[in-house]
Amino acid sequence: MTDHDVAALLGAEGPFAREVPGFAPREAQQRMAAIVAEAIEERDALIAEAGTGTGKTFAYLVPALMSGRKVVVSTGTKALQDQLFFRDLPRVHSVLGSRVKSSLLKGRANYLCLYRLDQSVREGHHDRVLASQLATIRAWSARTRRGDRMELADIPEDSPVWPRVTSTPENCLGTECAFFDDCHVVKARREAMEADIVVVNHHLLMADLALKQEGFGEILPHADAFILDEAHQIPELAGQFFSQSVSARQITDLASDALAECQGVTGAMGLLLEPVEAVQAIVKRVRLAMDVLPAKGAFGELERNDAVHDGLTELRDVLAALSDLLGAQAERSRGLASAFERAQMLSLRLDRIVEEHSDADVRWYETWPRGFALHATPLDLASPLRAMRMSTDAAWIHTSATLSIAGDFQHFARQLGLEDPRTLSLESPFDYARQALAYLPQGLPDPAARDYTDQVVDALLPVLEASNGRAFLLFTSHRALRRAAELLEGRVPWPLFVQGSAPRHRLLEEFRASGHGVLLGAASFWEGVDVAGEALSVVVIDKLPFATPDDPVLQARLEALEYAGINPFMGWQVPTAVIALKQGAGRLIRDVHDRGVLVLCDPRLTTKGYGKLFLASVPPMPRTRSLDDVKAFFTAVDTATP
Template structure:
C-alpha cells in the first residue's frame, strides 16, 4: 500500500483528523493520478463528478510531493475557501510543515500610498464614500495582509476601493514612498518562498500574458500546476491574451494626473484644459457608441462618422496630454508614472484601431457612463501551449465538467493540450435513486413567443409540488425579469430574484427561509452550493446555447466556418453541454440530497443532438409525467 493509500484508509490520518471524512474510491483514484502526474511531470485532464472530494484528492499529493506546486481556482471565493479551510485541515492531518501562501491580483490588496492620496484629495462622491474611506483607514492600522476581503463592512464592489487599491497602470513600484510597507509586495514575497501557492485563474492568466509579452512574472516558477474548475480557463485566457482599453483606465489616469500635477508641478497653465479635453473626448466617444448597454462587434459602429471623429479626438487629446507630461516626468514619480500611462493608453488605442492582429475579434461594450474596447483572440490554445512548453512542469486540469458526451476532445482542443493522460470519475452520489429528470410534454419551441409563458405554467406546477425550495435558472436576463413579474402574482413562497440583492445575501436568505424560490442567470449556474432540503428542485428554461448575437461567439462561428470546421458541432454544442452540466450540478450537493431537475426546452427530446446533453448528465431516472414528479417529491417529504 502506497503512502497516499494509507492516508485515505478508513483508519488513516484524514479519517482520524477530519470529522465526517469518508473513504471514496473515486477520491483515491484521483489522488493517485495527481501523484503520478506530479512525479513524472506529465499532463493530466481529470473530470471528477460532484461529491468526489477532488480538493482533498489534489491537496494531499501536492503537499506530500516535496515539489513546488501552484494551485489555481476559478474564483476568489473558492480560493479563500481552499486556503482558509481545506488546506489547513489536510496539512494538520498529515502533520507536514509545508510553507504555503495565498496570492491574489493587486486590486485585492490595500495600497497605503493611494489611501493617503485619497484622503489628501478629499473629493469624494458621497457621504457613504467618506464613511467607507474612514472604515478602510481604521482597518489599515490593524490588518496584517491588506487583503480587502477581510473588511466585510466595505464590500469589494464598493467604488471607494478604486481609490484605495492600485492597478498595473498606476503602481509606482520601487519608487513608491510606501514600498517597504506594501501589502502586495509582501504577499508576493511569501509566494516566492512558499512550497505551495494558492492563486486564482485570473491571476494565473495575467501572469501567463505578462510572460507571453516578454515581461516579468508575478508567480514563482513551479514544478506542478493544479488547475481546479478548469472548464473556465479558455474563456478567462481569452481576456488576458487580448487587448482591453476602457474609459475607466482614462478616468483613473486623469484623476491621478490632476493630483500629481498639483503636488509636483502646478506651473503649466495648459495642463488643466488638456486634462479636461481628454475627459470631454472620453465622454463624447461614450455618447457616440450609443445609448444603454451594448455588447456588439466593432463592425456595427466602425463606419459611423461620429465614432470615427470620437476616436480621432480621444487619440489627439491623449497625445497632447502625453506631450505636456513628458517634460514634467522628471519632477516626481507620480508625474513620471502618469506620462508612461498616457503613452501606453495611446498605444493601446492605436493598436485597437489598426486591427492588425489576425485571429482576433474587435468588439465593444457600453454601460451607463462607461465603455470598453476589446480585441479578443479566437484561439487561446497556441499561446497557452507555448507557455506550457516554456515552463516544463506537471499540469493537472480538473473539474466536475470537462467532458462532452464522455469525451475530453473539446476541452483539450481549446487549450492546445495535444498530449495528456485522461481520467473520468463519475459522482459517488446515488443519482439513480435520489434525482429525477423531468422533461415536460407539449411545450412549444423555445424561439416561439408562447414559450416563456408555457414554461412558467409548467414550472409553477413543479414549484407548488416542491413547496418552493427551488432554483429557476434562465439563459437570459429578459426571461428572468418576465418570470419574476409573472411569478410574483401566483407563487405562495418567498421569491428571491438575482439583481435585487447581492448574490451572497440572496443565497443566505434562501438557506434560512427553507421554502424560497430563487431566480438566477449566469452567475447562479455554477459555484453555488446549497445542501439539504432547502433546495429540492432545479428548473432550467432553455438549453444554454450562447447567443449567436454575442460578438465573440459570432466571430468564433465565422472563424470555424472559414477554416472548414462545423461551428455547431465543434463549438456551440459542446459549450452548451458543459454549461448545462454546471447548472444541473446545483441540485445534488450531498449524499443525502434528493431532488427534481426540470429542463423545459423541448429540443432535449426532439432534436438529435439532445442525446449528447442527456449522455453527459448523471444517470438519473427520467419522466415526462407530472404525476411522477409529484410522487417523487411526496416520497422525499416522507423520508425527511
C-alpha cells in the same frame, strides 16, 4: 512516498478517516490523488473530471503537500480561494502534520496601497460617504497584517473608494515608493516566493501568464506544478486575458491621476489641466455617441457611426498629446513618470485596436451606463495557452466537475491546445438512480415561441406544488427571468427570490433560511452555488444554454471554425452549452442525503439529434415525461423523511 501511499492517506485506514469527522473514504478520490501525484512527479498535463462529491479538493491538496515541490493552486473565484486557503488547506495541513509553507496571493487590486491611501487622505474628500469610508480604511490600515480588502466587508466591493486606495501595475511606484518596505503587495509576493504551496485565482494566474502584468512573474517560473480547479472556466478567461483592451475608465483614471500627481510640482498643473480636461470631455462624448448602438457589438458598428468614429480619432490625438506632455514632465517626479508610462501604453493600445490590428483578432466593443471598452481578442486561444504552459516546464493539472461532453474530453483539450493529454473521469459517488429524477415536461413549444416562458411556468407550477417550493429556476436570459418572476409574483404561496432584487449572497442566505423558497436566477446562479439539504429539491432549466449568437467574438469564432472545416454548431456551440448545462444541473444533488428533481424544459432535448449529447452528459438519473412520477417521487421522499 509512492502514488499508492498518497492514495492510502485518504483511505479507510488513513489519517483523514481517523481525524476528520464525517470523512467518508472514496475510491474515486484516492484514484485521483494517486494520478495527481504521478502527474506532479512527471510534470505531465492532466485533465481530471471529478463528479460532484468526489472530494477533488483533498484529492489534489494531499499529493501537492506530499510532493515536496512548489505547487501553484488556482481557483475560479476569490471567495473559493479564501475557502481553500483558510478552510481546506489548514485541515489537510493539520491531518498530515505537514510543515510545508503555504501562502495566499491575489491580484494587486485586492491589497491596500499605502501610497495611494496617503495621497487620498492628503487630497481630502467632500463626498461624505467617501470621506467616512476613507476614515474606516485608514483606521484598518493601522491594524491589518495582510491589507486584503476582503477583511473590510463593511465597505461595498464596488465602492469608488477602492480604486483610490489600491494600485494598478501602471500607477505603482515600485522600488521608488516611500512605502515599499511595508507594502502589502510586496509582502504578499515575498511570502509567495518563499512558500511551497501558493493559492491564487485564475484571474491573477492568467493576467500574469498572459500579460506579465501582475508582476508575480518571479514566482511562476519556479513552480513545478499548476493545479487549476474549476478549469472549465479557463477557455473563456483566456479570451479576456489574451485580448488587448482599453476602457473609458482606464483613460479617465489616468487623466485624474495625472492631475493628482501635479500637486507639489511647480507649473505642472498649468500645463496638464487643459489636455486632461480635453481627454475627459472626449471620452464622455464618445460614450454619448455610442448610445444609439447596441450594448455590445462588432467594431465595424463603431466605424460606421460617424460621431463615434470621429470621436475615437480625436481621442487618439488628445491622448497622444497628453502622453507627450507627460513625457516632458516625467523626470520631475516618480508619479508623473508613471502617469507618462500609462498614457503611452493606453495610447499605443488604442492605436492598435483602432487601426493597427491583426486579422487573427476579432475587434469588438461593449458599453455600460457610463463607460465603454474596446477589445481585440485573438480567435485562436490554444496557441497562446500552449506557449504559456511551455514557458513553465511544470505539470499542468486541470480539474472540474464539468470538462467532458458525454465522457469525451476532446473539446476541452482542443480549446486549451493540449495534445494527447492524460485524462481521468471520476464518477460522482452519489446514487443518482435513487437520489434524483429528471423530468422532461411534454407539450412545450419551440423555445423561440413568443409565449415559451409562459408555458414553461404553467408546466412548472404542478412540480412546485409537489415539491412545496424549494426550487431553483435557472434561465438563459434576463428577459425570460423577468417574465417568469412577473407570472409567479402573487400567484404562488412560496417566497420568491429574484436575481437582481438583492445581492447574490443575500438572496442565497434568505433562500436557504426560508426552507421552501423559489429562486429565479440567470448567468451567475448556474455555477458555484451550493445549497445542500432539503431547501433545494428542484432545479429547473428553461432552455439549453447556447451562447447568444449576437456576441461578436462568438460569431467570428464560429466563422473561423467553419473556415477550418469544423462544423461550428457541433464543434463549438453544442459542447459549450453542454458544459453550461452540466454546471446548472450540478446544483441539484450536493450531498449523499440530497434528493431532487431536475426539470429540463427544452423540447429540443428529445426532438433534435444533439439532444442526446446533453442527456448523456447530465448525471445518470432516471428520466420521466410524466408528472405523476414527479409527484410519486416527492411522496416517497416525504414518507422516507423521519
